[in-house]
Structure formats: structure tokens, C-alpha cells
Amino acid sequence: MAAKEKSLVIVESPAKSKTIKKILGDGFQIEASFGHIRNLPTKDPKTENLGFDVNNNFEPKFEIIPGKAQVVKKLNDLAKKFDKIYLASDPDREGEAIAWHVRQILKVPDEKILRIVFNEITPKAVKYSVDNPRSIDMDMVKAQQTRQILDKLVGYKLSPVLWKEMGNRKLSAGRVQSVALRMICEREDEIEAFIPQEYWSIHTLFNKDGKTFEAELSKIKGKSVEKTIKNKDEAQKIVDYLTSPQSEFEISKVNKKTISRKPTAPFITSTLQRAASSKLNFGVSKTMQVAQKLYEGIEIDGAPVGLITYMRTDSVRVSDDAQNMAQDFILQNYGENYYPKAPNIYVKGKQNVQDAHEAIRPSYPERTPESLKKYLDNDQFRLYKLIWDKFMSSQMAPAQIANKTIEVESGDYTLKAGTSKVVFDGFLKLYNDEEDDSKKSDSKIPDLEKGDKVDCSKVEPKQHFTQPPPRYNEASLVKALEEYGIGRPSTYATIITVIQTRKYVEKKNKALYPTLLGRAVSKQLVSQFSDIMDYKFTAGMEEKLDKIADKKAVWTNVLNDFYKPFIKEVDNVMKSAQKVTVTSGVKCPNCGKDMVLRTSKKGTQFLGCSGYPDCKTAMSLDVLQDIMSEESGDVSEQKPEEICEEKCEKCGSDMIFKTGPYGKYLECTSPDCKFRKPYRKSTGVTCPKCSKGTIVERKSKRGTVFYGCDKYPECDFVLWNEPTGEKCPNCGSLLVKKVLKSGETVSCSNIKCGYKKENENQ
Numbered sequence: 182m183a184a185k186e187k188s189l190v191i192v193e194s195p196a197k198s199k200t201i202k203k204i205l206g207d208g209f210q211i212e213a214s215f216g217h218i219r220n221l222p223t224k225d226p227k228t229e230n231l232g233f234d235v236n237n238n239f240e241p242k243f244e245i246i247p248g249k250a251q252v253v254k255k256l257n258d259l260a261k262k263f264d265k266i267y268l269a270s271d272p273d274r275e276g277e278a279i280a281w282h283v284r285q286i287l288k289v290p291d292e293k294i295l296r297i298v299f300n301e302i303t304p305k306a307v308k309y310s311v312d313n314p315r316s317i318d319m320d321m322v323k324a325q326q327t328r329q330i331l332d333k334l335v336g337y338k339l340s341p342v343l344w345k346e347m348g349n350r351k352l353s354a355g356r357v358q359s360v361a362l363r364m365i366c367e368r369e370d371e372i373e374a375f376i377p378q379e380y381w382s383i384h385t386l387f388n389k390d391g392k393t394f395e396a397e398l399s400k401i402k403g404k405s406v407e408k409t410i411k412n413k414d415e416a417q418k419i420v421d422y423l424t425s426p427q428s429e430f431e432i433s434k435v436n437k438k439t440i441s442r443k444p445t446a447p448f449i450t451s452t453l454q455r456a457a458s459s460k461l462n463f464g465v466s467k468t469m470q471v472a473q474k475l476y477e478g479i480e481i482d483g484a485p486v487g488l489i490t491y492m493r494t495d496s497v498r499v500s501d502d503a504q505n506m507a508q509d510f511i512l513q514n515y516g517e518n519y520y521p522k523a524p525n526i527y528v529k530g531k532q533n534v535q536d537a538h539e540a541i542r543p544s545y546p547e548r549t550p551e552s553l554k555k556y557l558d559n560d561q562f563r564l565y566k567l568i569w570d571k572f573m574s575s576q577m578a579p580a581q582i583a584n585k586t587i588e589v590e591s592g593d594y595t596l597k598a599g600t601s602k603v604v605f606d607g608f609l610k611l612y613n614d615e616e617d618d619s620k621k622s623d624s625k626i627p628d629l630e631k632g633d634k635v636d637c638s639k640v641e642p643k644q645h646f647t648q649p650p651p652r653y654n655e656a657s658l659v660k661a662l663e664e665y666g667i668g669r670p671s672t673y674a675t676i677i678t679v680i681q682t683r684k685y686v687e688k689k690n691k692a693l694y695p696t697l698l699g700r701a702v703s704k705q706l707v708s709q710f711s712d713i714m715d716y717k718f719t720a721g722m723e724e725k726l727d728k729i730a731d732k733k734a735v736w737t738n739v740l741n742d743f744y745k746p747f748i749k750e751v752d753n754v755m756k757s758a759q760k761v762t763v764t765s766g767v768k769c770p771n772c773g774k775d776m777v778l779r780t781s782k783k784g785t786q787f788l789g790c791s792g793y794p795d796c797k798t799a800m801s802l803d804v805l806q807d808i809m810s811e812e813s814g815d816v817s818e819q820k821p822e823e824i825c826e827e828k829c830e831k832c833g834s835d836m837i838f839k840t841g842p843y844g845k846y847l848e849c850t851s852p853d854c855k856f857r858k859p860y861r862k863s864t865g866v867t868c869p870k871c872s873k874g875t876i877v878e879r880k881s882k883r884g885t886v887f888y889g890c891d892k893y894p895e896c897d898f899v900l901w902n903e904p905t906g907e908k909c910p911n912c913g914s915l916l917v918k919k920v921l922k923s924g925e926t927v928s929c930s931n932i933k934c935g936y937k938k939e940n941e942n943q
Contacts, residue, residue: 302487
């Protein structure tokens, strides 16, 4: 590059720009375009203007996103002043499309604009990309553009069908999200249809020369007994035989074997999301947000440093440089025994050295989590440690596991015992994929030989019932989407977020439950659009998008092949579409008729009596969770009325809890009174202003939670944070709880005071 040339580098985010600026120095100006600046127009589908022309090979039309006009003007003003312009958006299809959109709005000659990509924001990677720029990959752009058009076609053509059938214009359908919803709904159907089957297991306690060990019945007449002992009578017959005086127990088999357990590949997007969910309790979106910050750069000693490689990837490739750095670190810190005889390779077949993607790994393997802990917040540290541990372990030697199993025979019965012991930890020193290892029994089996006799001191039958398949959580849903080939690394977080935002799915205790609305929507879509909602069809479309990016398919042909049968099917359904009533399985407490799903004028979903307008009973959708079994999902009998400790302020009668369209409320039990008031969660703290009321949780018109006196409007005392009941030792005001990024703190509610209570747990 000539010394006098001035260069501009355009990236998506300010954080990324700071890290690259530090690497490239003063010869470059770095500018953040803030991601997308052009997009297909978003219009009401009734206008038939979807941003592309279906009659002209889906020719797209793009427009500047509202609010980005000033960004476009600024970039153009800057572009005129520079000799070279580098577009440095992320190394995936979406990043390539962003670069192309920026190129389209820049009014400068083509030869001035260059595309650079790097998988990690390190000096070597960034400088290499600047020295080896390329042109924009239009095949990747077309693949991304095709995805946009497909998603718009499905969303904007299917959604009106739902509006017509379900009377709610806030409903929407999505090409991939609707298939994910189907998976969750079908799993719920399986759980509801599941009939538990009884089975028994037989457990024994043996001893030999004062040493005891446990065993379990494994075979009868040489055949496995797993879940085949169906009832107590069958189990008791076995117990009677094993406990009879004439029963003898002899060691029939002793098997000792040491196996090598190899490490698994470093993280890709899906495995990172799953591991972060199970080990850190992170949601998928949170994992990607934290990873994005680690990738773009963290301030370390006053300079931003990119700590991990690009986190949206399905490649397990590891660069030679990274392998060499890992080797040096392992040898220096753990010793030769912990490094394999040959480097671990996880790519099947020959590695593609031109592949821009790698597995997710630390950009600087020598930067240990502990060395960076003071620069990272808690979430960043935990995720970085997970990524570092996983990568470094993937480069280490196998663990050596000594397994020992024995079989004890008595007549037709064979009982089995086994233990496992790590004799060399190898990669397990840093990372263990098996979450249940900690639960495995470490009981020892005494040294026994075939033919040895042992005594049985205890026989215990245990009753079990088969369990339904578990509900999906975010991690297992990502795994299922990956296995079916639905979606791609960059889409998993969006898919899961969208179905929850639309209120089709709720997350409770990490499990994903389909809502009544979600099940109704899925049922309609599956029954009427079987192809679009088919797993194989959706996965096949993903493969076609990959082929477009790989120059193996023409994007317009893919769209035409999809559109013609699709729009014909949509038109046929719209002609015959009828209003659908969604029943809840709940009976009206007043008239006994079915409660059905309804939508208010503001779009709020609630349960209303099917006898409306004669019966105007309404309930919040939350009531469904109160009357449904968590285990089976079956609607059960409604709970008895819950009496509140508070008495009616009008007549002194008992008050009971009830649920309406706007949530929980209190109602007087006296038929002559029927006084109602909103339920306010009490803090138990006496109001310091009037000394008569109690501070309760309240909500503003915008839904913001605050705390105020329950004597309002007579007393207008309010707080923005929950009071603890303690008083400030400095000024006497109430102390309140505040939740910050660093954790929960207790401080004075009086801003002028500034008192903060020290954390006793630190």
C-alpha cells in the first residue's frame, strides 16, 4: 500500500471499530455503519408491495431504513476523501449482504471499494485481510437475499390466513419459526398422550470377606430384563428366589478394560449455546450477546482486544497457528503427557485452508480466563472460560478410564455391577462434556475372580414408571433444529426469541411450553400448509440456500420453484378459510360453558365465555397454568377458592383471590357486597409517610413496577425499588434493593444520602 494512500474501513459496530482502530493505527479511519442500512421495504401485504416483483424474477427493491439517512450521508461524505474503502462486515452471508448494501449506497468508483474478512480480530488476521482484499461474493449475497425474500413470502402470505381464521391481526407466521413452534407443540402432544408403564428393578447388596458392593439384576435366562418386570408380583417372585436359603451366588464373569476417551471438537454455534445453557444457565440470546462482546473487543489495560473468534459458525476447523499456540501452552503448563502424539483434527477429510470460518476458540490461547478475570464482568468471564476450557481441552491428550464389570449368577438370574475410574485425566483436567459424570457412583468392587462365591445380604425391589419425553428447553431445541437441518448458526437465537415474543411459547423453569395460542396457530398451519410446515421441506430449502452460496443453484430458479405451488396453495386456503374458535378445555365458573380464546380491541389475549354476550365471564390466560398439571399437561379440576388473609374493607367478610383479563384481584365472598380490588403484592413494610398503610407492589400505565402505599390516593408515598424494611443508619430513610450488573445491592432510598450497605457475603 502506497504511503500517501488514505484508507477508510467500514464495520458494523462501534465496539468492533475500536478494536480494529487499535490494530491498524493512524493510517486508517474506522467508521461504524451500525449494521443494516438498506432493506427490502416492509409494507402491509394488502398493498401487494413486498419489496420484490414476483412477475419479474423476484427483482428486489431496497430502501434506506428509517433513521439511517444521516448514516448514509456521512459515509458518502467520508468516502469521497479516501483512496481506498474497506468493507469489514462479519464473515458470513449476512455480513456479505451488509457489505454489498454499503457498496450500493456509496457514490464512488468500484475500484476504490474492497471487501475484507477475518475470523478473529487479531493483528495478524486483520492485517492479512487488508493486504489480501477481495471483491464482494455476490453468490453469498444472493443466498442471503433469497432467504429474505422467502421469509417475506411466507410471513406476508400466511399471516393473513391466520387473521381471517382467528380474528387477530397481531398474529404472524414465519418460514422457520413456525416449524420450530410445530416441534414444541408436537412434543407437548406426545407428553399429553403418554401413558406411564410400570416396571420394576431388582437391587442387591453382596459381600465378600467383609467388603460389600451393589449389583442390579440385568438378565433372566440370558435375556436383558430392562423394563421387562411389569408388576410387583413378578418382582416378588424374583426376590423370593434370591432370598431363599438354597440360592447361591457365583462370579460368572470379570471384565477389566482401560479405554481412551478422546476429547470432542471445540465449540460451534449450536454446541456453545447448548453448553452455555446447561453449564451456565444462559439463554440462547444471552449467550450470543455476551459472545458478540468478546468477539468485538474488551478493554484490557486501556486498549480493546478481541478475545474469541467469530461465534456464528458451523465449522470445527482450527487454524495451524491456533493449534501451535495451544500446543506450546499445554506443553509448558501441563507437560508432555497432556499433549497427544499427533494434533487432534476434527474436520472430516482434508481441511479446507481457504475456509474463512473456524470453530469458536480464544483468539489468544495464552490468555487464560484467570488472567483476564479483572477485565471481564461475571457473564463475560464465565462464557470466556467455557470457550477457553473447551478449546484447550480439544487439543489435549485422551483421558484413560479403567472400567471394571462383574456378573453374578444365581440360577436363571444374572446380576451386574460396574465401576469406572479415571487413571489419567488428560483433557478432563479442563473440560468434561458429560454433565452426569458427577452423579456416577464411585463405589468400589472388591478384587474377585471368576468362580468366587459371594453372599447376598440384601435384595430390594424398586418400582418405576416410564417417563414421557422431556419438553424442549432452548438448548435441546437448538440441537433438534441442527439435527433436522432447520435454520443456520446465525438464526437459532432469533428463532427462539421470536416464538416467545409472539406469545406462542412460554419459558418456565428453562422448559418451553406452547401456549394455547401457539398450539392453535401451529394446528392451523400444519393442517393447511403441510409442505411449508414439513421438517424435510424446510431443511431442503436451507440446502438450496447453501447451493446458491456455493454457485450450485440459481437464486431465481429456487424462488420460482417455491413460489408457484406455494401461492396456489395459499389462494385455495384463503377461499375456504373460516373463523376458528379456540377452546381452552376450561369451563366457565359461572355458567359451565367452554371458555374460549378471545382478543381484545388492543390485541390482548384472554379467555372469554363461549356464552357471550349472555355470560361475560373473562379470565387471564394465566389461569390455564393454575389448572394444568405440570407433569402431564392435562387440564385438571379447578382449584378450590383461595381465601385471602385480608378482610373486605366494605363489609368485613372474607376476600378470595380471583383472576381476570388483567390478572389477579380480590373479591368479597358476601353475595350482598361483591366488593373487588386489585391484588397488590405486599412487601410487609409500613408506610413511613402515613404510618397506616403498607407498601405494596404496583404497576404504572406503561407496566413499570414501582412500590407505593396501599392507602393511595389518601397517601401518595412511592419508591422505585423494593424496600427491605430497614432504615438508613445515616438519614433514617428506608433502605431498598437495587439489581445492578454486578449483582443485588442494598442502599438508601434517599438519593442525596448515598449510603450503601456492605455485602455481608463478600
